[in-house]
Amino acid sequence: MADSPLVRALAAIPAGLADGLADLARMIAIDTSFPPGAGYAAFADLMEELVAPLDLACRRVTVPEALWNVPGGPAHGERVNLIAARRSGKPVCGLYFHVDTVPATPDWRQPPRRLTQEDDRLYGLGAADMKGTIAAVLLALRAARACGVALAYDPMLLFCTDEEGGLYPGVRYLAEQGLLEGHVLSFNGGAVPRIWAGCFGAFNLLLRVRGRAAHAGDPGRAVNAIEAALPVLASLHALKPVIARRVSALPPPPHLHGRPLAASLTIVAANGGGSGGQVPAMFEILINRRYPPEESFETARAEIEHAITAATPPDATIETVLVGHLVPTGDPTGPHWPRWQQALSLGFGFAPEEFQRWGAATCSDFGWVQRTGMREVLLGGLARPDRNVHAAEEHTTTSDVVALARSVLAYLASDFATASIPDAPHAASLEPTPWSAP
Numbered sequence: 001m002a003d004s005p006l007v008r009a010l011a012a013i014p015a016g017l018a019d020g021l022a023d024l025a026r027m028i029a030i031d032t033s034f035p036p037g038a039g040y041a042a043f044a045d046l047m048e049e050l051v052a053p054l055d056l057a058c059r060r061v062t063v064p065e066a067l068w069n070v071p072g073g074p075a076h077g078e079r080v081n082l083i084a085a086r087r088s089g090k091p092v093c094g095l096y097f098h099v100d101t102v103p104a105t106p107d108w109r110q111p112p113r114r115l116t117q118e119d120d121r122l123y124g125l126g127a128a129d130m131k132g133t134i135a136a137v138l139l140a141l142r143a144a145r146a147c148g149v150a151l152a153y154d155p156m157l158l159f160c161t162d163e164e165g166g167l168y169p170g171v172r173y174l175a176e177q178g179l180l181e182g183h184v185l186s187f188n189g190g191a192v193p194r195i196w197a198g199c200f201g202a203f204n205l206l207l208r209v210r211g212r213a214a215h216a217g218d219p220g221r222a223v224n225a226i227e228a229a230l231p232v233l234a235s236l237h238a239l240k241p242v243i244a245r246r247v248s249a250l251p252p253p254p255h256l257h258g259r260p261l262a263a264s265l266t267i268v269a270a271n272g273g274g275s276g277g278q279v280p281a282m283f284e285i286l287i288n289r290r291y292p293p294e295e296s297f298e299t300a301r302a303e304i305e306h307a308i309t310a311a312t313p314p315d316a317t318i319e320t321v322l323v324g325h326l327v328p329t330g331d332p333t334g335p336h337w338p339r340w341q342q343a344l345s346l347g348f349g350f351a352p353e354e355f356q357r358w359g360a361a362t363c364s365d366f367g368w369v370q371r372t373g374m375r376e377v378l379l380g381g382l383a384r385p386d387r388n389v390h391a392a393e394e395h396t397t398t399s400d401v402v403a404l405a406r407s408v409l410a411y412l413a414s415d416f417a418t419a420s421i422p423d424a425p426h427a428a429s430l431e432p433t434p435w436s437a438p
Contacts, residue, residue, distance in 0.1 A: 006413045009147035013139050013405045017398060020405075021122070023050055024135040025115035028124040034100040034164045038077030043099050047082050047134075047159050054141050056084040056157065061174060063161065068168040073206065073323050074286075075162070081170035083179065085156040091423040092182030093153035093412065096171060097134050098163030098365070101126040108392040120397045128382045128396040129389045133187035134159075136382070136401045140409035152414040152421050156181060163188070163365045165204060166324035172368035180374060183336050185411070188364055189379035191400045193350040195341070195357040196379040197251055198331050200261070201297060202290045202363040204324035205304060207232070209272075210317045213281035222279040226272050228316035229283045233267065235311035236287060239304070240265050248292030250359030255385045261361050264290045265304070286323075290361050293328040327367035334376025339420035340411055344380065347407030348400075380404065 026046055032039040048058050063079035085092070104112035104125050112125040122132065141155065158180075160170035174180055189196065209229040214222030247260035265287060272283030291300045305320060312318050344350055366377045382396040382404060383389050410416040 004415060005147045005149045006410070006415055009143040009149045009409055010406050012143045012147060013409065014402055016139050016142055017402060020135045020139045020401065021115065021117070021398070023138060024122070024124075024127070024132060027131040027134060028115050028126055029113055031113060032100050033103040033125070034162060034167070035074030035103070036076045037079065037100055037162055037167075040080040040099065040161050041078050044080045044082040044159065047084065050138060051084045051157065054086075054145060056086055056155075059083045059085075061170075061177070061179065063168055063170055063173045067173065068162065070206075070321055070323050072208075073321065074165065075167055079161045079168075079170060081161055081174060082159040083156060083174070084159070086154045088154055090151060090154040092156050094156045094158050094180055094182060094184035095137055095408070096158045096160065096184050096186045096188070097130055098161070098169070098171075098188065099131070099159050100162060100164045101129065101131075102164050102390050105392050110393060117398075120399055121395045122398060122401070123393055123395045125394060127394055128384075128387045129394065130187050130381060132382045132396045132401055133404060136404040137187070137408050139401070139405040140412070143405070144409055144412065149409070150414045151412045152423070153182070153412050155412060158184075160365070166202060166326040166363070166365065169326070169365035169368060171365050175369040175372040175374060180369065183334065183376050183378065184366075184369070184374070185340065185378040185380065185408075186364065186366060187381045189381035190383040191348060191381065191404065192384060193344065193348075193354040193356065194379065195337070195355050196332055196377070197357045197359040198293065198329045199250075199360045199362060199364050200248070200263075200290045200292050201328040201367060202288060202324075202326050203297060203301065203322060204268075205287050205289070205301070206321045206323045207285040207287065207308065208319040208321070209283040209285070210319070211279070211281050211283075211315075214279045216277050216279055219279050223315045225280045225283040225316065228313045229272075229285060231311040231313065232308055232318065233285065235307045236265065236267060236304070239307050243289075246292070246295065248294055248359070250292065251357055253358045253360060254356060261292065261359060263292055263295060264361065290363070291328070292361075293330070297325065297327065326363040326365055327371070329364045329367040329377070330370055330375070332366065332370070332375065332377035332379070335422040336376060336378060339417055339422075340378045340380070342417045342420060343407045343411035346410045346416075347403040347405070349403075380407065
């Protein structure tokens with residue numbers, strides 16, 4: 001293997017980094033923030049352009065509006081998912097990315113939708129979560145093609161919508177339509193030696209507090225929706241510590257230093273009113289509830305609904321609307337994990353004893369995928385505890401992008417750790433299929 005195509009391809013990845021970063025800059029420049037998620041079609045256009053030289057067959061799959069549209073809710077625009085696949089008869093490995101980001105917060109110092117490089121650091125909205133992972137995978141596939149690396153798996157790239165809000169995620173729809181094949185490698189994880197143990201579920205409730213508008217100088221029978229919301233906000237705030245006492249048996253991440261994973265309730269947005277001369281007739285509150293596998297969604301939602309109802313003033317009304325839900329992901333390990341662990345060790349230099357098993361209070365859309373019968377999900381990515389994911393100055397590093405690209409290339413290559421390929425009996429019956437040289 002001293003001068004094999006795989007060795008040459010691994011060495012070629014850093015040489016292609018400049019092109020990979022140019023791709024990443026174009027990805028970050030497209031606004032795919034959720035809400036509203038209006039940029040998915042434009043992002044699919046870009047992905048089709050970038051994968052075209054790789055001879056991947058592309059298919060667009062749009063989530064029907066009836067599944068995600070909530071009247072007055074946070075989303076608008078076509079929910080375009082893109083599948084880009086190679087078909088040579090090998091077993092399929094799905095490479096999953098969610099293309100949406102959270103909105104940019106106002107405290108960014110760097111321009112959030114422009115890739116900014118400072119030494120090894122790469123700043124930009126989605127740099128770590130998770131557009132940077134797309135750049136890494138494209139680097140891996142280009143190197144494989146250029147060096148004629150024979151693959152053990154046919155890659156199927158899955159560019160999916162609406163993970164950030166859980167608003168009928170695209171990968172859920174693909175799974176329910178029977179469009180996922182083989183096993184899946186999700187890049188919604190970190191650049192860390194982690195064995196994924198599953199994760200929490202989460203849901204978002206939109207509260208619409210309705211009052212009665214009037215002239216602020218002569219309110220008469222007006223009902224101020226913002227003031228009516230105050231006791232509701234107080235009730236939810238009082239519920240927070242009650243919920244936070246519920247801990248999970250999922251093993252916590254090392255950076256929690258032994259502190260258990262706990263349920264949470266967070267008021268994440270509030271909006272209402274618009275004129276100094278008018279009593280506001282509506283005030284909206286968005287709350288996020290994270291729940292461990294030990295809790296049920298129905299019980300968690302009912303508890304919140306009760307707290308709201310009990311605190312609502314008699315002259316106001318409150319409507320609650322579910323605008324996003326990700327169910328917990330169960331233990332996703334399976335027969336492909338040992339090979340992925342070896343690939344991560346090659347790319348990032350992790351020692352076998354560094355790997356630890358842990359869960360998270362962050363969530364995944366793969367809980368919905370598991371409900372369709374596909375249990376095994378591998379996990380990797382670019383997040384680290386200090387990378388400001390979902391916050392100002394989100395960033396990754398060039399070294400981690402290269403390391404992830406090398407990990408993916410090794411995992412897909414037929415001559416890497418051949419004894420760890422669980423699909424080997426099937427793959428051995430096929431002639432080696434190198435990636436076509438350009």
